[in-house]
Amino acid sequence: xxxxxxxxxxxxxxxxxxxxxxxxxxxxxxxxxxxxxxxxxxxxxxxxxxxxxxxxxxxxxxxxxxxxxxxxxxxxxxxxxxxxxxxxxxxxxxxxxxxxxxxxxxxxxxxxxxxxxxxxxxxxxxxxxxxxxxxxxxxxxxxxxxxxxxxxxxxxxxxxxxxxxxxxxxxxxxxxxxxxxxxxxxxxxxxxxxxxxxxxxxxxxxxxxxxxxxxxxxxxxxxxxxxxxxxxxxxxxxxxxxxxxxxxxxxxxxxxxxxxxxxxxxxxxxxx
Numbered sequence: 065x066x067x068x069x070x071x072x073x074x075x076x077x078x079x080x081x082x083x084x085x086x087x088x089x090x091x092x093x094x095x096x097x098x099x100x101x102x103x104x105x106x107x108x109x110x111x112x113x114x115x116x117x118x119x120x121x122x123x124x125x126x127x128x129x130x131x132x133x134x135x136x137x138x139x140x141x142x143x144x145x146x147x148x149x150x151x152x153x154x155x156x157x158x159x160x161x162x163x164x165x166x167x168x169x170x171x172x173x174x175x176x177x178x179x180x181x182x183x184x185x186x187x188x189x190x191x192x193x194x195x196x197x198x199x200x201x202x203x204x205x206x207x208x209x210x211x212x213x214x215x216x217x218x219x220x221x222x223x224x225x226x227x228x229x230x231x232x233x234x235x236x237x238x239x240x241x242x243x244x245x246x247x248x249x250x251x252x253x254x255x256x257x258x259x260x261x262x263x264x265x266x267x268x269x270x271x272x273x274x275x276x277x278x279x280x281x282x283x284x285x286x287x288x289x290x291x292x293x294x295x296x297x298x299x300x301x302x303x304x305x306x307x308x309x310x311x312x313x314x315x316x317x318x319x320x321x322x323x324x325x326x327x328x329x330x331x332x333x334x335x336x
Contacts (some may be wrong), residue, residue, distance in 0.1 A: 078267050093322070157225060177221055181214060181228055188232055195269040196281060198243070239265035244306040259303055267319035275300055290316050 079220035141203065188210070192203045213219055213227045243262045248255050261269045268281040271289065275296030279288040295318055302317060 177225065181225060184232065185214060186226055188228070188235060189234060192282060196262065196265065196283060198238075198262050198268055203235070206234065236306060238262075242302070242306050244303040261299060261303055261306070263302075263317055263319050267317070269299060269318070271296060271299055278318065293318070 110226055167245070189207055192200075192207055210227055210231045217226075220304075241254050241262075241264065243294075245260050247260050247270075249258050250256070256272060258270045258272055263269070269278055270281075271278045278291045278296055280291055280300060282289050295316060298315045298317060301310060301313075302315050305312050305315070
């Protein structure tokens with residue numbers, strides 16, 4: 065038998081060799097497991113990193129989509145606003161063209177109206193100057209007022225036309241009325257009390273209170289012509305009717321025949 069110490073050393077050697085053998089036998093498997101674990105761990109890390117990148121890319125994609133949607137909305141809104149603005153500008157341009165045309169027409173009308181008013185005023189002045197000489201102060205004052213109105217640049221054309229038409233209306237109204245008035249006039253260079261009877265715009269007659277003679281104003285010669293057949297009774301009756309001292313009735317007046325009226329000068333014919 066081996067000594068105890070020798071046996072103990074031998075046992076330790078055997079155990080040491082056995083452990084080395086076991087370790088040596090298990091080392092390749094442990095290395096494979098470790099390597100596999102490392103690969104799995106690396107793959108997991110790669111997968112995590114890829115997931116993180118995918119999530120980040122998804123957020124960026126969503127942000128880009130939202131931005132694209134906003135840009136599309138802004139583009140549509142801008143297009144709509146531009147379309148409305150273009151339509152508004154087109155309407156404004158059409159209104160400006162219309163106003164310009166109206167202004168041109170107004171200026172042409174004003175120019176034409178001024179010439180028309182001057183022609184009407186000339187007719188009115190001729191009627192006053194060459195027609196029957198009655199109410200001359202009133203008519204000439206009205207004529208002068210119309211002239212000042214037409215010459216005033218601060219008065220609107222419509223107001224000028226209104227003033228002129230009013231004067232023409234009054235002048236035309238004389239042709240529809242009969243008036244009688246007392247006056248002192250020269251007859252054969254002698255002041256004489258007379259009664260003037262105006263029969264519209266047809267005739268202006270004068271007669272003394274006695275009615276022994278009657279004269280009619282001749283617009284062509286601007287003189288008083290004595291009538292051969294005065295018909296003074298009818299004239300006196302007409303004066304009384306005019307002054308509301310007699311009931312109205314039919315009377316015969318020496319206003320002249322149509323032939324006599326046509327024989328007057330053109331100026332006096334227009335005035336009448």
